[in-house]
Every structure is written in C-alpha cells, then in structure tokens.
Amino acid sequence: MILRKYSEVDVFSPTAYRGNPLAVVHGAEGLSDAEMQRFAKWTNLAETTFLLDPTTPDADYRVRIFTATHELPFAGHPTLGTAFAWLNASGVPKTDGKIVQECGAGLVEVRVEGQRFAFAAPQLTRYEPIDESLMEKIAHALGVAREDIIDTSWLVNGPEWIGVRLSSAQEVLALNPDPADLGLLTVGVVGPHGPGHDADFEVRAFVGGDPVWEDPVTGSLNAGLARWMIDSQIAGQHYIAAQGTAIGYEGRVHIDSEDGIIWVGGNVMGCVNGEVQL
CATH class of the missing domain: 3.10.310.10 (Diaminopimelate Epimerase; Chain A, domain 1)
Structure with missing residues (x-):
C-alpha cells in the first residue's frame, strides 16, 4: 500500500454539505478492481471514484466509478465531482474551459464556469415506455x-x-x-x-x-x-x-x-x- 492523494467533494448544492458527497482517490494506478471495490464499500458513500491516466489522447483523465457494491460505466455527480477534484489538484485541461473525461461509457465533456460544473449528458441506451x-x-x-x-x-x-x-x-x-x-x-x-x-x-x-x-x-x-x-x-x-x-x-x-x-x-x-x- 502507498499514500495517495484523497479528496471529498460536495456536488449539486450552492450550500456546502447539503449536496451529494463524493470520494475521489487520485493517482489510482496499480490498484486492482477488488481493491477499488473494497475501498468504495469502506467509504460508505453513494460513489467513490478513482483517477487514472487516460488511454486516449482526447481525454484529460480516466475515471472508474464504484458504488459500495459494483462499478458504474457512468454517473452524474461523480463526473462533476471528479472533474472538480482533478482540476483542484492542479490538473490542466487540454482545452481551456473544457475537461474531457474518459469513463466506461466513453468520453464525456465537462465545462467549467466558476464554481459551476456541467457535463454533456451521454446518449440514452434504453429510452422507451415501460410496460x-x-x-x-x-x-x-x-x-x-x-x-x-x-x-x-x-x-x-x-x-x-x-x-x-x-x-x-x-x-x-x-x-x-x-x-x-x-x-x-x-x-x-x-x-x-x-x-x-x-x-x-x-x-x-x-x-x-x-x-x-x-x-x-x-x-x-x-x-x-x-x-x-x-x-x-x-x-x-x-x-x-x-x-x-x-x-x-x-x-x-x-x-x-x-x-x-x-x-x-x-x-x-x-x-x-x-x-x-x-
């Protein structure tokens, strides 16, 4: 085990500690799936994310998103919270004012306007009335x-x-x-x-x-x-x-x-x- 930078951020509220909390582990290279899942369960938050180097030159970083029980290809408040944590840890976007996140669902664009972050919603993969x-x-x-x-x-x-x-x-x-x-x-x-x-x-x-x-x-x-x-x-x-x-x-x-x-x-x-x- 090694020491890694760690952040907790609050997402989707103008008032601190009244939004949705997120745990972020920076520099997560070398951690296994099981280690990520175990830590996500331990934090006991809705989601915990792990920041990694991107696998494509189009992305600024790669993220893996875990609930206490399983991994998600995409989730909203983890996307915004991870983008904030990455930027706050001296991350420098390749394009000014725009962050490109790589996750299980592909590339997701995040734009930054002061304290407000916004993601471009991925396409729905199932979009139909229920029976x-x-x-x-x-x-x-x-x-x-x-x-x-x-x-x-x-x-x-x-x-x-x-x-x-x-x-x-x-x-x-x-x-x-x-x-x-x-x-x-x-x-x-x-x-x-x-x-x-x-x-x-x-x-x-x-x-x-x-x-x-x-x-x-x-x-x-x-x-x-x-x-x-x-x-x-x-x-x-x-x-x-x-x-x-x-x-x-x-x-x-x-x-x-x-x-x-x-x-x-x-x-x-x-x-x-x-x-x-x-």
Missing part, C-alpha cells in the same frame, strides 16, 4: 394510484433508471416507497413546482433494496429526465430541478439544452483534502 404490468408494480411500490402516474419511461444511461412523472412536486415529496414492492428497481420521480419556487421541478431517486435507499442528488437521473421532458415538451430548454428536499438536502440541478445536447450542471465544493493509504 403496463411494471407500471402497476411501480405505482403500488410508490403508494400511489395507477391513474396518478402521468407517464413513465426507461432512461438508461449507465444506471438503469425508470422515470415516473406525477402532477405536482407535492405528490413527489409525499412518497414513501415500500421496499418489498420496489424490489431492485431504480426509480426516479419528477413533478412540477408552482409559481414562486426557486426550482421548476422536484425530483426524487429511489434505489430498490431493503430498505429503499434515496439518493440526495442524482446527475444521471436528471440527465435522463431532461431528455425525456424536453423531448415531450413538458420542460423548456432551460430549467432548475430541486432534489433531496425530503431527506434534508438542498440539491439544485441546472439543465440547459443547447443544439440538442443536454447539459447537467451544479455547484461543486471541496470539503476534505488529504491522503489515503491504498
């Missing part, structure tokens, strides 16, 4: 009537999200899923806020298991929801989503659609810098 039997199962698990669900769609961009639309943010905030019925599904729910709120939509992300785990703020889900809602003309080209409200967080996700590309952004703040023996 009626699954929709009924999800309604039962969420504790809502089937007719209360306005629409659903697969929104797979690494994580296998199922998007669910309800008629209001209040309905979204009132949800209390049943773990026995949700099973191992990953479900993201969205509903609009009324006038006067600083966000246009409220989002919640539920990861099935026992108990059901709720993610504070989720970049990959918001990327999929944005593609779906903008394509369906439910949302405009630019909007703000709140997430984490129901569990005491203050996530704010900024969505911008430009020339067909969905940009998913938010503030990133450094919280912990040091070393880890790995």
Whole structure:
C-alpha cells in the first residue's frame, strides 16, 4: 500500500454539505478492481471514484466509478465531482474551459464556469415506455394510484433508471416507497413546482433494496429526465430541478439544452483534502 492523494467533494448544492458527497482517490494506478471495490464499500458513500491516466489522447483523465457494491460505466455527480477534484489538484485541461473525461461509457465533456460544473449528458441506451404490468408494480411500490402516474419511461444511461412523472412536486415529496414492492428497481420521480419556487421541478431517486435507499442528488437521473421532458415538451430548454428536499438536502440541478445536447450542471465544493493509504 502507498499514500495517495484523497479528496471529498460536495456536488449539486450552492450550500456546502447539503449536496451529494463524493470520494475521489487520485493517482489510482496499480490498484486492482477488488481493491477499488473494497475501498468504495469502506467509504460508505453513494460513489467513490478513482483517477487514472487516460488511454486516449482526447481525454484529460480516466475515471472508474464504484458504488459500495459494483462499478458504474457512468454517473452524474461523480463526473462533476471528479472533474472538480482533478482540476483542484492542479490538473490542466487540454482545452481551456473544457475537461474531457474518459469513463466506461466513453468520453464525456465537462465545462467549467466558476464554481459551476456541467457535463454533456451521454446518449440514452434504453429510452422507451415501460410496460403496463411494471407500471402497476411501480405505482403500488410508490403508494400511489395507477391513474396518478402521468407517464413513465426507461432512461438508461449507465444506471438503469425508470422515470415516473406525477402532477405536482407535492405528490413527489409525499412518497414513501415500500421496499418489498420496489424490489431492485431504480426509480426516479419528477413533478412540477408552482409559481414562486426557486426550482421548476422536484425530483426524487429511489434505489430498490431493503430498505429503499434515496439518493440526495442524482446527475444521471436528471440527465435522463431532461431528455425525456424536453423531448415531450413538458420542460423548456432551460430549467432548475430541486432534489433531496425530503431527506434534508438542498440539491439544485441546472439543465440547459443547447443544439440538442443536454447539459447537467451544479455547484461543486471541496470539503476534505488529504491522503489515503491504498
């Protein structure tokens, strides 16, 4: 084991320690898959990332993204948090104002504007309505009537999200899923806020298991929801989503659609810098 630079950052909130935390191990060359997975489980955070040298000249760095149980080809808040940590550790982008990340899903562009970072959402690999039997199962698990669900769609961009639309943010905030019925599904729910709120939509992300785990703020889900809602003309080209409200967080996700590309952004703040023996 050797000492490696280590960071913890907070992603998707203008207020420190109210967004989604991420652990970042710098200079992770030489670590095995098993060692990465074991450390990610030990941090007990939603995700832990490992910074590596890129394998293509088009990328500024390569990242591997692990939950406590498995590796992901792509995830949103780890993308923004890793870009911030890399830049904060004296990383120099090949192109001014733009970072290119290499991950399991390919190359992902990240742009930087002060404290706000935004990634270009990767293409959805599954993007279609879910079948009626699954929709009924999800309604039962969420504790809502089937007719209360306005629409659903697969929104797979690494994580296998199922998007669910309800008629209001209040309905979204009132949800209390049943773990026995949700099973191992990953479900993201969205509903609009009324006038006067600083966000246009409220989002919640539920990861099935026992108990059901709720993610504070989720970049990959918001990327999929944005593609779906903008394509369906439910949302405009630019909007703000709140997430984490129901569990005491203050996530704010900024969505911008430009020339067909969905940009998913938010503030990133450094919280912990040091070393880890790995």
